Amino acid sequence: MCDKIKLMHEKGGGFMTKKTKYYILLGVNIFLVLALSIAVFGFVKRNNDYKDAKTEIKHKQTTIEQQTKTNKELEEKLKQSEDNKASIQAELDTTKQENESLESENAKLKTEITQLKAKKASAVSSANKPAVPQNPQPTGKVCYLTFDDGPSANTLKILEILNRYNVKATFFVVDNAQTKIEYVPQIHAAGHTIGLHTASHNYAKIYSSVDNYFADLNAISSKVNSLIGLDSKVLRFPGGSSNTTSRKYCQGIMSVIAPKVTEMGYTYFDWNVDSGDASGHLSSSKIASNVLQQARNKTSICVLMHDAVGKVTTVDALSAIIEGLINQGFYFAPLTTESHGYHHGIQN
Numbered sequence: 057m058c059d060k061i062k063l064m065h066e067k068g069g070g071f072m073t074k075k076t077k078y079y080i081l082l083g084v085n086i087f088l089v090l091a092l093s094i095a096v097f098g099f100v101k102r103n104n105d106y107k108d109a110k111t112e113i114k115h116k117q118t119t120i121e122q123q124t125k126t127n128k129e130l131e132e133k134l135k136q137s138e139d140n141k142a143s144i145q146a147e148l149d150t151t152k153q154e155n156e157s158l159e160s161e162n163a164k165l166k167t168e169i170t171q172l173k174a175k176k177a178s179a180v181s182s183a184n185k186p187a188v189p190q191n192p193q194p195t196g197k198v199c200y201l202t203f204d205d206g207p208s209a210n211t212l213k214i215l216e217i218l219n220r221y222n223v224k225a226t227f228f229v230v231d232n233a234q235t236k237i238e239y240v241p242q243i244h245a246a247g248h249t250i251g252l253h254t255a256s257h258n259y260a261k262i263y264s265s266v267d268n269y270f271a272d273l274n275a276i277s278s279k280v281n282s283l284i285g286l287d288s289k290v291l292r293f294p295g296g297s298s299n300t301t302s303r304k305y306c307q308g309i310m311s312v313i314a315p316k317v318t319e320m321g322y323t324y325f326d327w328n329v330d331s332g333d334a335s336g337h338l339s340s341s342k343i344a345s346n347v348l349q350q351a352r353n354k355t356s357i358c359v360l361m362h363d364a365v366g367k368v369t370t371v372d373a374l375s376a377i378i379e380g381l382i383n384q385g386f387y388f389a390p391l392t393t394e395s396h397g398y399h400h401g402i403q404n
């Protein structure tokens with residue numbers, strides 16, 4: 057303490073009055089109270105803040121715990137779904153293997169089917185060319201004129217023309233509502249061959265079974281026998297041996313009946329010249345030119361014509377046909393079981 061202040065104390069306060077001291081003391085007290093209040097207030101506030109923060113932290117902790125729990129559950133689920141996925145994948149693999157094995161089985165079956173089809177086709181194709189005996193080709197320039205589906209209202213006119221040229225022909229007869237079966241004896245008496253063409257000429261009936269065919273053939277055979285006293289062994293299949301219409305009614309029937317009729321002593325005949333008179337209404341000149349054109353360059357011919365109601369132009373064409381064929385050097389003969397068959401080849 058400096059000497060001056062020491063002096064002032066010693067002199068009993070000197071420059072400071074009692075009142076002044078009091079105010080100073082009061083001021084200091086007020087200051088201390090204020091400072092204490094501020095400190096207390098600050099402490100309380102900080103304490104509250106701390107409490108709030110603690111609550112918030114606790115809340116956050118709870119949230120985190122919940123989140124963790126949820127995460128764990130999700131992980132569990134994920135694991136389960138992964139397990140499921142693995143099991144599904146395993147099933148998928150098994151199914152795939154089964155598919156592959158089925159596919160291979162399928163391919164094998166397909167191959168077998170193809171082979172069977174090929175075998176069947178080869179069987180059918182060999183059936184298409186049955187070894188049906190056929191008489192050898194004639195040596196001369198012979199013409200066999202043939203008339204199918206009669207007798208009819210045209211038969212007598214045909215007989216008259218043939219007689220005029222002294223030409224012998226063959227009639228493949230039927231016996232149904234449209235035919236004049238009573239002309240058979242007259243045809244036979246004129247020296248022509250009576251051939252068999254079935255009684256009904258109904259494709260749906262005759263080609264529905266082998267038995268039905270032979271029943272119909274026997275019917276016309278008996279009828280002819282009853283009229284002329286002969287069993288004709290010359291025949292022509294309706295539609296020819298190469299007809300494919302019969303497929304509709306019975307698959308493979310021609311392959312059976314063609315060799316069978318041959319075994320039974322019949323000779324069947326197709327043709328190698330078609331007058332075309334079966335289709336539509338051809339003019340007589342067209343019918344004649346069809347025959348004469350097809351006959352050219354052939355050494356022997358079997359000519360298909362029709363003796364049926366409505367085939368008037370065939371009758372009209374006949375003279376021109378005979379004269380034209382004579383000019384080409386042909387002679388005429390009726391078919392017998394010894395004649396060449398002009399077989400087309402079986403297609404059913």
Ligand SMILES: [Zn+2]
Nearest residue numbers: 204205294295
């Ligand atoms: Zn016919």
